[in-house]
Amino acid sequence: MEKKTVLKVENLVKHFPIRAGVFRRIVGWVKAVDGVSFEVYEGETLGLVGESGCGKTTVGMTLLRLYEPTSGRIIVEDEDTTYYFMPALRARNYIKKTYLDRFEKLYREKKDGALEELDGVDKKYYEIFLKEGRSGLYRYLVSNIPDKRRSFRRNVQIIFQDPYSSLDPRMRVKNIVAEGIKAHGLAQGEEVIKRVSELLTGVGIIPEHMYRFPHEFSGGQRQRIGIARALALQPKVVIADEAVAALDVSIRSQIINLMEELQERHKLTYIFISHDLSVVKHVSDRIAVMYLGKMVELAPKKELFENPLHPYTVALMSAIPIPDPNKRNKKRIILQGDVPSPINPPKGCRFHTRCPVAKEICSEKEPPLVEVKPGHFVACHFPGSLKWNS
Amino acid sequence: MMSVNREPILQVKNLKTYFYTEDGVVRAVDGVSFELYPGETLGIVGESGSGKSVTSLSIMRLLDEKGKIESGEIIFKGRDLLKLPEHEMRKIRGNEIAMIFQEPMVALNPVYTIGDQIMEAIMLHQGADEKKAREMAVDLLRRVGIPEPEKRVDQYPHQLSGGMRQRAMIAMALSCRPSILIADEPTTALDVTIQAQILDLMKELQEEYGMALIMITHDMGVIAEIADRVAVMYAGHIVEYGEVHEIFKRPRHPYTYGLLSSIPRLDVEQEKLKSIPGTVPDPLNFPTGCRFHPRCEFAEDRCREEEPEMVEVLPDHYSRCFFWKKLEGLEVK
Amino acid sequence: MTAYIIRRLLLLPLILFGITLIIFGMMQLLGPDKLLAAYVDPNTFNKLSNEELEALKEKYGLNDPMVVRYAKWLNGVLHGDLGWSVVGKMPVKDALLQRIPYTAELALYAVFPVVGIGIWLGMVAAVHRDKFIDHAIRIFAVVGWSFPDFVFGLFVLMVFYSWLGWLPPGNLSLWADEIVRSPQFHHYTHILTIDSLLNGRFDIFWDDLRHLIGPIMTISWLWWAYLLRITRSSMLEVLNKEYIRTARAKGLDERVVINKHAKRNAMIPVTTVGGAMVINLFAGTVIVEVIFNRTGLGRFTASAATQLDYAAIMGSALFYSTILVLGNLIIDVLYAVIDPRIRLG
Ligand SMILES: Nc1ncnc2c1ncn2[C@@H]1O[C@H](COP(=O)(O)OP(=O)(O)OP(=O)(O)O)[C@@H](O)[C@H]1O
Ligand SMILES: Nc1ncnc2c1ncn2[C@@H]1O[C@H](COP(=O)(O)OP(=O)(O)O)[C@@H](O)[C@H]1O
Ligand code: SF4
Numbered sequence A: 001m002e003k004k005t006v007l008k009v010e011n012l013v014k015h016f017p018i019r020a021g022v023f024r025r026i027v028g029w030v031k032a033v034d035g036v037s038f039e040v041y042e043g044e045t046l047g048l049v050g051e052s053g054c055g056k057t058t059v060g061m062t063l064l065r066l067y068e069p070t071s072g073r074i075i076v077e078d079e080d081t082t083y084y085f086m087p088a089l090r091a092r093n094y095i096k097k098t099y100l101d102r103f104e105k106l107y108r109e110k111k112d113g114a115l116e117e118l119d120g121v122d123k124k125y126y127e128i129f130l131k132e133g134r135s136g137l138y139r140y141l142v143s144n145i146p147d148k149r150r151s152f153r154r155n156v157q158i159i160f161q162d163p164y165s166s167l168d169p170r171m172r173v174k175n176i177v178a179e180g181i182k183a184h185g186l187a188q189g190e191e192v193i194k195r196v197s198e199l200l201t202g203v204g205i206i207p208e209h210m211y212r213f214p215h216e217f218s219g220g221q222r223q224r225i226g227i228a229r230a231l232a233l234q235p236k237v238v239i240a241d242e243a244v245a246a247l248d249v250s251i252r253s254q255i256i257n258l259m260e261e262l263q264e265r266h267k268l269t270y271i272f273i274s275h276d277l278s279v280v281k282h283v284s285d286r287i288a289v290m291y292l293g294k295m296v297e298l299a300p301k302k303e304l305f306e307n308p309l310h311p312y313t314v315a316l317m318s319a320i321p322i323p324d325p326n327k328r329n330k331k332r333i334i335l336q337g338d339v340p341s342p343i344n345p346p347k348g349c350r351f352h353t354r355c356p357v358a359k360e361i362c363s364e365k366e367p368p369l370v371e372v373k374p375g376h377f378v379a380c381h382f383p384g385s386l387k388w389n390s
Numbered sequence B: 001m002m003s004v005n006r007e008p009i010l011q012v013k014n015l016k017t018y019f020y021t022e023d024g025v026v027r028a029v030d031g032v033s034f035e036l037y038p039g040e041t042l043g044i045v046g047e048s049g050s051g052k053s054v055t056s057l058s059i060m061r062l063l064d065e066k067g068k069i070e071s072g073e074i075i076f077k078g079r080d081l082l083k084l085p086e087h088e089m090r091k092i093r094g095n096e097i098a099m100i101f102q103e104p105m106v107a108l109n110p111v112y113t114i115g116d117q118i119m120e121a122i123m124l125h126q127g128a129d130e131k132k133a134r135e136m137a138v139d140l141l142r143r144v145g146i147p148e149p150e151k152r153v154d155q156y157p158h159q160l161s162g163g164m165r166q167r168a169m170i171a172m173a174l175s176c177r178p179s180i181l182i183a184d185e186p187t188t189a190l191d192v193t194i195q196a197q198i199l200d201l202m203k204e205l206q207e208e209y210g211m212a213l214i215m216i217t218h219d220m221g222v223i224a225e226i227a228d229r230v231a232v233m234y235a236g237h238i239v240e241y242g243e244v245h246e247i248f249k250r251p252r253h254p255y256t257y258g259l260l261s262s263i264p265r266l267d268v269e270q271e272k273l274k275s276i277p278g279t280v281p282d283p284l285n286f287p288t289g290c291r292f293h294p295r296c297e298f299a300e301d302r303c304r305e306e307e308p309e310m311v312e313v314l315p316d317h318y319s320r321c322f323f324w325k326k327l328e329g330l331e332v333k
Numbered sequence C: 001m002t003a004y005i006i007r008r009l010l011l012l013p014l015i016l017f018g019i020t021l022i023i024f025g026m027m028q029l030l031g032p033d034k035l036l037a038a039y040v041d042p043n044t045f046n047k048l049s050n051e052e053l054e055a056l057k058e059k060y061g062l063n064d065p066m067v068v069r070y071a072k073w074l075n076g077v078l079h080g081d082l083g084w085s086v087v088g089k090m091p092v093k094d095a096l097l098q099r100i101p102y103t104a105e106l107a108l109y110a111v112f113p114v115v116g117i118g119i120w121l122g123m124v125a126a127v128h129r130d131k132f133i134d135h136a137i138r139i140f141a142v143v144g145w146s147f148p149d150f151v152f153g154l155f156v157l158m159v160f161y162s163w164l165g166w167l168p169p170g171n172l173s174l175w176a177d178e179i180v181r182s183p184q185f186h187h188y189t190h191i192l193t194i195d196s197l198l199n200g201r202f203d204i205f206w207d208d209l210r211h212l213i214g215p216i217m218t219i220s221w222l223w224w225a226y227l228l229r230i231t232r233s234s235m236l237e238v239l240n241k242e243y244i245r246t247a248r249a250k251g252l253d254e255r256v257v258i259n260k261h262a263k264r265n266a267m268i269p270v271t272t273v274g275g276a277m278v279i280n281l282f283a284g285t286v287i288v289e290v291i292f293n294r295t296g297l298g299r300f301t302a303s304a305a306t307q308l309d310y311a312a313i314m315g316s317a318l319f320y321s322t323i324l325v326l327g328n329l330i331i332d333v334l335y336a337v338i339d340p341r342i343r344l345g
């Protein structure tokens, strides 16, 4: 079965400046996300796990372009969307550098032959370049930016962690859900009410309650409303950032089940961000493990749990308390110390300060993310050397 | 490790703590009884608002003005803490019974160094002078695994990481070698790898100091990891109470059963998660009869009218349910 | 922190420059005719012919382009010359120097009742929340808060001067004023309460004090109620913090919990607001100076404003802005002293 890629992230980097001193000069950078690449296939759930501060939220926010990426490419449905939300001048420079100049050079060297070594959007854009020339491609890329933005906003939606602060307390539920529908002109008048009723019913909220305010609902119900709001625009990709973390244990499973149902019904693609490996394991098809702004391992769920290769993944799995007192005495791997600061991440492998199997090379050379088996990527010099049996 | 023939160090009998708020009376803890034996770990588990924290604050008598202990007894080493005058109670707090809290950032005073905050209790209860107290504080910090304790002792809470702050809290709580440590969700705010460190440390220290531990959490995994006996709370009641293996293997209350089957697990394959329908009840308006009945899959008419009592369903295993027999033979998947 | 202070100090001249520019600009909107009115006796002004008016404008430089006039003014300031005050009938600098001590003295003494009573009552109210004493303090504060200061000032004047004759208006009694102006009286600090003591004149000290109490009461009236409210709510918030519970859980005495653990934290927001208030005391003396007939800076600025005495307006603005910026800086430093999170970043 050929899997269709809906979203592709290439070498995503997001650094936040730290300012200090008399003139508020930039004295350093928080390297929140530092070169992350992955693909998301249509209809799947990609889980993103890692400890607090490893950059999960930043990945999500940058994908949504609520943060401007420092560098990297974000491709949605075979179109480069990276420049959609850049100021005009920056967008121009980006297009020039990423496509026009590069293609010109390629053409000088290889003519049509270059097509063979390109793939994805590069290939698509190079074809346009061949047919319509440099200015043709430029026009193709910059035309109708407002429409492109709108369709991007429709296609990619987010569900936030905190059901208490993510809904405007002064807005009625109806308006919260209808806001996007109206803004994108998806329905008018009576139709809007009908849509909202459908959406609310779909997430298990009685439609008669649409005129209430968020504070009249419990945490779990608010999260349902948050989900209805995200689904109002019929998005393709939904980013769920710790969507169940703030909920009570007995409510958590309701929301997880609901999200799975909705995924099936609406053919949604999820990026499910969580610090809780058990939840991620339950919902995901593939799982990406992050540490200090880097992706350290990425594999299909089953493969990851049967054959975890990165020492951090192994340590993370062993740290999670198993709700079965009979499994208590298994020897867990206790990592020493804290996660280092993302301002000055350790040299070489970022995990080497805490890694139980680190060798000399680990503090010198950064291990690249390589595909060790089909679909199983890991960034470690000694993959599989830390063992732990559950 | 059942402790049938030992004397309990702490006995809570029919504790009722209510809050008189503007919206009405919150029956936060409504007839809770349990005992704690020397050296053991009692886990109290329940969702937010079920009354876990209020139970522990009632034991320490640290409720705010709105909270009233309506009735009950809290027998510690033969004395009823609820009858002690305040100055006697102060000698027990931090000295005989110590407590650590959920958010190590907000539970430490931001304007004093951690050394200062640890020394305070030592100087108060042990009459140590400042120099001695400081030495002891450094030793304690070293004992709880804080690197460079001589330097850390003079640092402020915001200069430590979350895990280190919780270690400092533990050092503070242990400074007077209490016979009971109450830990109210000590790892909830921490990352799992740090949680593993802290749980490990607590187990180790408990053994070393021989103290009894009340571990409050909403995480069944933490309970399974550390508790000897468990009390499951729901809506101000303990609904099930017994030895940890018993509770996990043979839950005899529908809520415990639902909770155990609704958690996503790392160690077993699950298709769809079971879930408990409905929402956590509003503490101002607990349902009549059995408080769990609107969400209970086994509920019958009787449950809506009559409140079930705690019954011993198996030796040393108690459940507050009329129809606990319906759970016989059900396995947690 | 040091970097922050340095940055603020570097910003000071910039802020002052900006403020004078704005005020200068606004004055220019009036046009040269209106500005000229400030220089000429109003009785003769209407009788002047156009030629005479032009000549006068030329004389006072009112026809120069705005930039030139501003540059002239700025040049003067840099050389310690703030221009000529029409209202004060003397150089602006001298007029300011003459009046600032009166206002400073007033503000200085008003700080003590405001800060002392405000914070103390706020703490007491918070600690005894919802008890009788808390209600009493809060009612007291509401009354203070809702009573305009000029009404209160008139009330003080009525009761303590007209009725009881205890607290006279003005700066000083005539006899005392004469002595103070005589060469035998040494002005060490220009703050009369202090100078009179240094000169050994307790009678003058007492006389000065009697003139000060009314205005001090009036100024404090509004502000202590305000500070009380802030202190109370800040303290209540702190008392609900988990670290207070931790302190109690250690078995500490309630007095230690309040005095050591709660108060210092509660002071953090109070410092900001309270500090800003103290700075405002300097500016907020106009009404009081008018009511009590004192020749202070507030009153001077007010009359300079009504008569478009723009050199004087700019001079006062410069002074007030300096006080404001420096005052805020001091607050920030205090803030850092109390709160290690600021100090140690
Ligand atoms: N707006 C910002 N400015 C500066 N630094 C930031 C900003 N947002 C995030 N960071 C930093 O970037 C790093 C990654 O943050 P991020 O919120 O992505 O982590 P996370 O993995 O989502 O963590 P959590 O599990 O706590 O939500 C952290 O060190 C954080 O402090
Ligand atoms: N200070 C308080 N004032 C009013 N109600 C309170 C107070 N503290 C707790 N409660 C209520 O008591 C109930 C139990 O709370 P708590 O013991 O904190 O729950 P948890 O099990 O999450 O620790 C909740 O409904 C809570 O709202
Ligand atoms: S590269 Fe080295 S330090 Fe990094 S995870 Fe692998 S073994 Fe550990």
Ligand code: SF4
Residues within 6 Å of the ligand: B253, B254, B255, B290, B291, B292, B293, B294, B296, B297, B298, B299, B300, B303, B308, B320, B321, B322, B323, B324
């Ligand atoms: S008493 Fe009835 S409602 Fe309550 S838990 Fe048992 S079966 Fe369910």
Ligand SMILES: [Mg+2]
Residues within 6 Å of the ligand: A056, A057, A058, A242
């Ligand atoms: Mg996050």
Ligand SMILES: [Mg+2]
Residues within 6 Å of the ligand: B052, B053, B184
């Ligand atoms: Mg709690």
